[in-house]
Amino acid sequence: xxxxxxxxxxxxxxxxxxxxxxxxxxxxxxxxxxxxxxxxxxxxxxxxxxxxxxxxxxxxxxxxxxxxxxxxxxxxxxxxxxxxxxxxxxxxxxxxxxxxxxxxxxxxxxxxxxxxxxxxxxxxxxxxxxxxxxxxxxxxxxxxxxxxxxxxxxxxxxxxxxxxxxxxxxxxxxxxxxxxxxxxxxxxxxxxxxxxxxxxxxxxxxxxxxxxxxxxxxxxxxxxxxxxxxxxxxxxxx
Amino acid sequence: xxxxxxxxxxxxxxxxxxxxxxxxxxxxxxxxxxxxxxxxxxxxxxxxxxxxxxxxxxxxxxxxxxxxxxxxxxxxxxxxxxxxxxxxxxxxxxxxxxxxxxxxxxxxxxxxxxxxxxxxxxxxxxxxxxxxxxxxxxxxxxxxxxxxxxxxxxxxxxxxxxxxxxxxxxxxxxxxxxxxxxxxxxxxxxxxxxxxxxxxxxxxxxxxxxxxxxxxxxxx
Numbered sequence: 001x002x003x004x005x006x007x008x009x010x011x012x013x014x015x016x017x018x019x020x021x022x023x024x025x026x027x028x029x030x031x032x033x034x035x036x037x038x039x040x041x042x043x044x045x046x047x048x049x050x051x052x053x054x055x056x057x058x059x060x061x062x063x064x065x066x067x068x069x070x071x072x073x074x075x076x077x078x079x080x081x082x083x084x085x086x087x088x089x090x091x092x093x094x095x096x097x098x099x100x101x102x103x104x105x106x107x108x109x110x111x112x113x114x115x116x117x118x119x120x121x122x123x124x125x126x127x128x129x130x131x132x133x134x135x136x137x138x139x140x141x142x143x144x145x146x147x148x149x150x151x152x153x154x155x156x157x158x159x160x161x162x163x164x165x166x167x168x169x170x171x172x173x174x175x176x177x178x179x180x181x182x183x184x185x186x187x188x189x190x191x192x193x194x195x196x197x198x199x200x201x202x203x204x205x206x207x208x209x210x211x212x213x214x215x216x217x218x219x220x221x222x223x224x225x226x227x228x229x230x231x232x233x234x235x236x237x238x
Numbered sequence: 239x240x241x242x243x244x245x246x247x248x249x250x251x252x253x254x255x256x257x258x259x260x261x262x263x264x265x266x267x268x269x270x271x272x273x274x275x276x277x278x279x280x281x282x283x284x285x286x287x288x289x290x291x292x293x294x295x296x297x298x299x300x301x302x303x304x305x306x307x308x309x310x311x312x313x314x315x316x317x318x319x320x321x322x323x324x325x326x327x328x329x330x331x332x333x334x335x336x337x338x339x340x341x342x343x344x345x346x347x348x349x350x351x352x353x354x355x356x357x358x359x360x361x362x363x364x365x366x367x368x369x370x371x372x373x374x375x376x377x378x379x380x381x382x383x384x385x386x387x388x389x390x391x392x393x394x395x396x397x398x399x400x401x402x403x404x405x406x407x408x409x410x411x412x413x414x415x416x417x418x419x420x421x422x423x424x425x426x427x428x429x430x431x432x433x434x435x436x437x438x439x440x441x442x443x444x445x446x447x448x449x450x451x452x453x454x455x456x457x458x
Contacts, residue, residue, distance in 0.1 A: 031268065091273040092273075093273055093274050093275050093277075094274075095274075095275045110296055111266065111300075112296070112299075155262070158262060158264060159264075161264075161266075162264040162266060165264075165266025165300060166266045166268065168266065170267065170268055170269040170271065171269075171271055171272075171273045171274035171275075171277075172269055172271050172273065173271040173273045173288070173317070180269070182268075207279075
């Protein structure tokens with residue numbers, strides 16, 4: 001009798017664990033909100049085509065969009081918003097957006113790579129959480145929690161990839177009176193904790209004439225938080 | 239609560255939790271604008287066509303959460319724009335090889351069948367994890383969940399498929415057309431998308447031909 005009660009409780013505990021685990025990735029920014037006017041970090045307009053950039057390096061903003069401070073893990077997310085108030089159509093493939101830090105051009109990451117590098121959860125950490133949640137049964141069902149945790153982590157990672165993907169700027173044909181908005185992700189050099197000379201170039205193409213417009217932006221200086229696991233350990237003498 | 243019911247309830251919740259997240263369908267492509275780096279723009283009269291292949295795994299997974307080229311299907315994203323004052327009837331959209339032979343065009347359902355998830359496989363996989371008594375339960379739940387996901391896939395692929403209907407003046411339409419690739423094809427080189435359209439005012443038949451770029455097809 002007691003065993004059955006335990007078994008039922010265990011089922012409920014694991015169920016709650018999985019459900020609460022499924023809710024670990026909860027960013028606030030939705031794709032449908034991208035087209036709304038936002039406070040740009042820099043913007044410029046030519047021939048009725050306005051290009052605005054917004055940094056998402058700041059922890060609060062990064063958490064809002066990706067539920068993680070992705071810049072600390074080498075991913076630079078920039079929100080690009082292009083509004084066409086002119087009469088001509090413009091094409092903007094993502095490849096026409098380039099960023100450089102000092103002399104080095106930064107590689108463009110696709111959404112999946114950005115998600116993997118910037119926010120994907122570790123398998124071991126989740127399994128540990130599960131083991132704690134299952135309390136006295138931890139050792140008994142350890143293989144089960146590990147396997148289920150692995151499956152659950154894969155599911156969360158898929159959600160993270162989805163978020164990065166749906167927020168990503170798609171190659172866009174921006175017609176007159178239309179707007180395109182989304183993120184581009186760049187790979188930062190290892191251990192970059194400060195962005196001093198970040199230059200971004202955006203080159204939309206006039207769809208009729210093929211002429212390229214060139215927008216050059218210098219972003220303000222930004223600090224990137226060092227993740228806790230990379231901070232130097234304090235010695236006992238300190 | 240009786241003992242048996244308690245046991246069943248715990249087992250049910252556990253099995254339900256395990257099968258719930260596994261077979262999700264999550265494509266991320268939001269705009270059907272074929273203007274990426276491998277796209278082409280060609281026109282005839284007042285009809286303009288933008289064409290872009292979706293052969294690479296990255297692009298295909300963004301659009302359909304599956305690598306269709308690996309399964310022998312080539313998705314081509316097409317945007318047709320009628321910039322004139324008379325409507326066009328789109329009579330043909332063919333993908334022709336080097337010899338001018340047309341590749342088999344697939345309906346949305348046929349393409350979707352390559353994206354669909356296999357419920358039984360996942361259920362059997364889970365049965366290795368969950369206690370033996372829950373196998374029928376896990377299999378049943380998994381099959382039901384997979385059926386839902388597959389319906390969602392069918393709807394999404396259909397919604398993204400190009401509708402070959404008349405194109406009125408000053409309108410545009412975009413969507414995917416799907417073709418069955420030959421089993422030995424490893425590159426898109428030599429393939430071209432040919433669109434034929436009839437001007438419904440002048441009865442003039444026009445043809446637009448757009449060569450596909452040199453893209454390697456990843457297949458086992």
